[in-house]
Amino acid sequence: xxxxxxxxxxxxxxxxxxxxxxxxxxxxxxxxxxxxxxxxxxxxxxxxxxxxxxxxxxxxxxxxxxxxxxxxxxxxxxxxxxxxxxxxxxxxxxxxxxxxxxxxxxxxxxxxxxxxxxx
Amino acid sequence: xxxxxxxxxxxxxxxxxxxxxxxxxxxxxxxxxxxxxxxxxxxxxxxxxxxxxxxxxxxxxxxxxxxxxxxxxxxxxxxxxxxxxxxxxxxxxxxxxxxxxxxxxxxxxxxxxxxxxxx
DNA sequence: ACAAAAATGTTAGAAAATCTTACGTACTAT
DNA sequence: ATAGTACGTAAGATTTTCTAACATTTTTGT
Numbered sequence: 001x002x003x004x005x006x007x008x009x010x011x012x013x014x015x016x017x018x019x020x021x022x023x024x025x026x027x028x029x030x031x032x033x034x035x036x037x038x039x040x041x042x043x044x045x046x047x048x049x050x051x052x053x054x055x056x057x058x059x060x061x062x063x064x065x066x067x068x069x070x071x072x073x074x075x076x077x078x079x080x081x082x083x084x085x086x087x088x089x090x091x092x093x094x095x096x097x098x099x100x101x102x103x104x105x106x107x108x109x110x111x112x113x114x115x116x117x118x119x
Numbered sequence: 120x121x122x123x124x125x126x127x128x129x130x131x132x133x134x135x136x137x138x139x140x141x142x143x144x145x146x147x148x149x150x151x152x153x154x155x156x157x158x159x160x161x162x163x164x165x166x167x168x169x170x171x172x173x174x175x176x177x178x179x180x181x182x183x184x185x186x187x188x189x190x191x192x193x194x195x196x197x198x199x200x201x202x203x204x205x206x207x208x209x210x211x212x213x214x215x216x217x218x219x220x221x222x223x224x225x226x227x228x229x230x231x232x233x234x235x236x237x238x
Numbered sequence: 239a240c241a242a243a244a245a246t247g248t249t250a251g252a253a254a255a256t257c258t259t260a261c262g263t264a265c266t267a268t
Numbered sequence: 269a270t271a272g273t274a275c276g277t278a279a280g281a282t283t284t285t286c287t288a289a290c291a292t293t294t295t296t297g298t
Contacts, residue, residue: 003123009127023245026287041254129284146274242296246293248292253284253287258279260279262277266272267271
């Protein structure tokens with residue numbers, strides 16, 4: 001996994017990196033904006049990605065946005081991305097099918113083309 | 120700074136990531152193989168780079184190498200790299216000088232070439 | 239304007255994680 | 269044999285984080 005996604009940073013350090021209070025960071029977890037992992041002992045561990053997300057939250061909050069608005073926004077985003085992904089996937093599949101049948105069409109025409117001898 | 124170089128990981132997590140004991144990690148610091156930062160409170164913080172270095176140490180130790188051998192090895196490496204850097208730097212500088220004087224040579228010759236008129 | 243909800247501070251006590259220091263041990267090299 | 273290397277382990281202190289609760293401030297909806 002990438003360094004960006006590995007959950008290794010304790011909450012105090014996250015607070016320093018983002019400028020948020022520890023209280024705020026825990027609260028944003030309660031509102032499902034971040035999902036840290038836990039050690040056996042139960043202490044939270046965040047990733048750099050989480051840090052970036054939290055920094056982004058800090059901005060949106062300054063702009064007067066509410067936590068559930070932020071979450072909703074992200075959910076829409078994810079959905080859009082998922083659709084785009086799906087679309088891309090289908091197109092690629094279609095492309096492969098096309099390539100496949102093209103290959104056969106070419107092969108067949110060549111085989112049945114009297115101008116082309118056996119090789 | 121890159122995620123790789125930011126010192127944010129506590130020693131327990133480093134131990135998990137590397138499979139080394141906390142004792143070993145502290146010992147390798149004593150032998151100058153890693154240099155974590157500290158929080159105000161005094162707890163160590165490591166980077167992913169440190170984690171990689173420690174993993175590498177673990178291998179060398181398994182091969183029966185001693186800490187000071189490892190350090191010496193790295194110092195030599197650093198030196199070689201520094202020399203290579205220096206060489207590259209000089210070559211680039213020379214390249215720029217060449218380009219510079221080439222430019223003037225071409226310009227001058229054009230200016231003094233009777234076949235080329237004013238524009 | 240007022241009540242409810244949201245966002246955050248603060249405090250208290252417990253638990254987890256880390257720190258330093260020191261002593262013990264096994265192995266290696268001289 | 270002695271000394272150095274590379275750890276393990278233990279003790280006690282300190283730092284960090286945890287949950288839960290209550291308080292305060294800000295925002296929102298009616």
